[in-house]
Amino acid sequence: xxxxxxxxxxxxxxxxxxxxxxxxxxxxxxxxxxxxxxxxxxxxxxxxxxxxxxxxxxxxxxxxxxxxxxxxxxxxxxxxxxxxxxxxxxxxxxxxxxxxxxxxxxxxxxxxxxxxxxxxxxxxxxxxxxxxxxxxxxxxxxxxxxxxxxxxxxxxxxxxxxxxxxxxxxxxxxxxxxxxxxxxxxxxxxxxxxxxxxxxxxxxxxxxxxxxxxxxxxxxxxxxxxxxxxxxxxxxxxxxxxxxxxxxxxxxxxxxxxxxxxxxxxxxxxxxxxxxxxxxxxxxxxxxxxxxxxxxxxxxxxxxxxxxxxxxxxxxxxxxxxxxxxxxxxxxxxxxxxxxxxxxxxxxxxxxxxxxxxxxxxxxxxxxxxxxxxxxxxxxxxxxxxxxxxxxxxxxxxxxxxxxxxxxxxxxxxxxxxxxxxxxxxxxxxxxxxxxxxxxxxxxxxxxxxxxxxxxxxxxxxxxxxxx
Ligand SMILES: Cc1ncc(COP(=O)(O)O)c(C=O)c1O
Numbered sequence: 001x002x003x004x005x006x007x008x009x010x011x012x013x014x015x016x017x018x019x020x021x022x023x024x025x026x027x028x029x030x031x032x033x034x035x036x037x038x039x040x041x042x043x044x045x046x047x048x049x050x051x052x053x054x055x056x057x058x059x060x061x062x063x064x065x066x067x068x069x070x071x072x073x074x075x076x077x078x079x080x081x082x083x084x085x086x087x088x089x090x091x092x093x094x095x096x097x098x099x100x101x102x103x104x105x106x107x108x109x110x111x112x113x114x115x116x117x118x119x120x121x122x123x124x125x126x127x128x129x130x131x132x133x134x135x136x137x138x139x140x141x142x143x144x145x146x147x148x149x150x151x152x153x154x155x156x157x158x159x160x161x162x163x164x165x166x167x168x169x170x171x172x173x174x175x176x177x178x179x180x181x182x183x184x185x186x187x188x189x190x191x192x193x194x195x196x197x198x199x200x201x202x203x204x205x206x207x208x209x210x211x212x213x214x215x216x217x218x219x220x221x222x223x224x225x226x227x228x229x230x231x232x233x234x235x236x237x238x239x240x241x242x243x244x245x246x247x248x249x250x251x252x253x254x255x256x257x258x259x260x261x262x263x264x265x266x267x268x269x270x271x272x273x274x275x276x277x278x279x280x281x282x283x284x285x286x287x288x289x290x291x292x293x294x295x296x297x298x299x300x301x302x303x304x305x306x307x308x309x310x311x312x313x314x315x316x317x318x319x320x321x322x323x324x325x326x327x328x329x330x331x332x333x334x335x336x337x338x339x340x341x342x343x344x345x346x347x348x349x350x351x352x353x354x355x356x357x358x359x360x361x362x363x364x365x366x367x368x369x370x371x372x373x374x375x376x377x378x379x380x381x382x383x384x385x386x387x388x389x390x391x392x393x394x395x396x397x398x399x400x401x402x403x404x405x406x407x408x409x410x411x412x413x414x415x416x417x418x419x420x421x422x423x424x425x426x427x428x429x430x431x432x433x434x435x436x437x438x439x440x441x442x443x444x445x446x447x448x449x450x451x452x453x454x455x456x457x458x459x460x461x462x463x464x465x466x467x468x
Pocket of ligand 1: 084142143144145146176178231232233258259260261287299
């Protein structure tokens with residue numbers, strides 16, 4: 001059985017797939033924002049055993065595009081304002097196709113040195129944008145969660161060595177749960193993970209960090225890592241990074257910044273000011289599948305003293321001997337838990353080269369402006385309460401009905417908005433209260449989508465209130 005195809009068949013298959021994708025993207029603006037009706041039944045019908053015999057490509061393609069992809073939240077839709085929108089730039093999809101079809105080995109420098117260099121270039125650009133020195137090294141990961149994990153592993157190795165039991169780590173209670181999970185996976189005892197209360201605008205309070213560190217030291221623990229947020233998931237809050245950096249320095253702790261959502265806003269003048277202090281961190285996580293709009297599956301970690309990242313991940317093996325890496329080049333596997341890995345670099349490199357950084361800067365500034373416009377609309381509309389003035393692009397709001405339970409009303413409001421399929425939003429809890437969030441981050445979201453989104457929210461809020 002020959003698993004390969006002749007060039008003509010490959011071309012035909014590629015054309016069919018391309019046509020299907022382009023048609024799908026062309027009708028995106030008119031597609032429902034979510035389509036999860038009867039999802040359980042549909043999913044049940046999809047269960048099947050391993051297919052002993054093959055099926056025609058065209059039939060499978062139709063099945064994927066018509067029966068699988070549509071059963072979903074439409075995350076690349078211009079009106080997708082839920083969670084942290086993930087983009088999906090088309091050139092990245094082409095880069096993925098090239099990377100998969102050519103299937104170069106991206107784990108080791110020697111196997112594809114030129115490809116490794118493009119990925120290293122991308123990481124060096126990230127380091128420059130954070131004002132890190134040339135000692136910085138990084139890694140592209142599957143997402144922010146694994147990037148945060150490698151950051152904790154690097155900090156743990158540097159400060160604790162093998163003795164983890166007393167290691168203690170500090171972050172605000174608004175920090176993304178991936179960092180708590182990462183600390184647990186990295187072997188830090190759960191009882192040593194300090195989630196500290198936030199103050200004004202849901203930001204970390206530096207004094208509480210200092211008090212907790214001093215108290216833990218007195219109790220014989222070993223504080224080793226302090227984490228700041230460059231844009232929390234709940235509200236987009238930026239912690240006082242400079243003050244946290246001072247505390248980390250004073251107490252000789254590793255200062256990590258989770259910029260998975262917010263870090264790339266540093267490309268804009270406004271973001272540069274707001275994220276002041278990020279350059280003082282020891283490591284930073286940036287998610288290209290958020291702030292650079294590439295498809296899901298790309299996070300990154302950059303460590304200022306890159307050698308510390310290497311020391312935490314480097315291991316030799318007999319079957320990988322005889323391959324020196326020239327000075328200044330990077331062997332990805334030495335900085336990452338992965339060996340065989342997808343060539344993620346291309347899906348970031350290609351759009352950055354194709355559009356130029358200025359296009360991303362402008363798009364990110366547009367998102368900041370749109371979030372402010374949306375906030376103003378909520379402020380001016382009677383009945384709405386906004387819990388945060390957006391520092392980046394998240395706005396958390398709720399509607400105050402004339403009477404009755406506010407949480408229950410807003411739960412109903414969210415359901416009504418999402419059922420309309422004109423918009424898709426998500427909720428969170430702030431100070432124990434149910435709130436609805438909007439996050440403007442899709443490269444496809446522009447002013448008309450924001451205006452339409454506000455109208456949908458307003459319409460259902462007033463409609464529900466009038467039925468009370
Ligand atoms: C602030 C922040 N950190 C980390 C993560 C985790 O990133 P990922 O989902 O890419 O693993 C997220 C995800 O939304 C996030 O918003």
